[in-house]
Every structure is written in C-alpha cells, then in structure tokens.
Amino acid sequence: MYSTEMRIFVFISAKDPDLLGFTASQTAANLPRDYAPWTPAETGGAVLLGGGDSDPVVEAVRRDGFFIAVGGYEDQDFAPPVHH
Numbered sequence: 559m560y561s562t563e564m565r566i567f568v569f570i571s572a573k574d575p576d577l578l579g580f581t582a583s584q585t586a587a588n589l590p591r592d593y594a595p596w597t598p599a600e601t602g603g604a605v606l607l608g609g610g611d612s613d614p615v616v617e618a619v620r621r622d623g624f625f626i627a628v629g630g631y632e633d634q635d636f637a638p639p640v641h642h
Contacts, residue, residue: 564582564616564619564620565582565604565605566580566581566582566604566605566615566616566619567580567581567582567583567584567586567598567604567605568580568598568599568604568605569581569586569589569596569597569598569599570596570597570598570599571593571594571596572594572595572596572597573592573593573594573595574593576628576629577593577626577627577628577629578599578626578627578628578629579593579596579624579625579626580615580618580619580624580625580626580627581619581623581624581625582619582623583623583624584604586598588623588624589624589626590624590626593626615627
C-alpha cells in the first residue's frame with residue numbers, strides 16, 4: 559500500500575510556460591523532452607501531496623512517473639484541461 563504523502567517537484571516548460579510538470583524526480587529528467595527544458599517552479603522545492611490514490615497528480619506520478627497540467631486559465635470560468 560502507498561503512503562498518503564508523496565514528495566513531488568514542480569517544473570515549468572520553457573517552451574510553453576502554461577505547462578507544469580509534476581514529478582518525483584528532483585532533476586525533471588523523466589518529464590517529456592518535447593517540452594524541455596524544464597525549469598523549477600518559483601520555490602524550486604518539492605511539495606507534499608496527500609490523498610493517496612484518489613489524488614490524480616499522485617496517482618499519475620506513481621503510475622507514469624510524471625503528470626502534466628495545463629495552466630494559464632486563471633481568468634476562465636472552467637477548469638483547465640489536464641494531460642498525463
């Protein structure tokens with residue numbers, strides 16, 4: 559059984575600043591090369607995400623090694639599309 563918390567690092571794609579990459583890799587080595595280079599998010603540190611298997615980010619990182627989210631929708635009335 560998985561722990562309820564996971565250390566995940568957040569990166570921003572230099573090719574498309576609306577893409578965020580979430581990974582357990584501190585170096586972003588496993589994030590898709592199509593959107594590289596990846597730079598650490600503002601703090602450059604890891605976030606601890608909880609929720610176990612019900613958290614889509616944690617679930618995707620455990621299953622696929624990473625999770626990609628599309629940002630830049632702060633002013634929209636709908637949730638951003640998410641890809642993993």
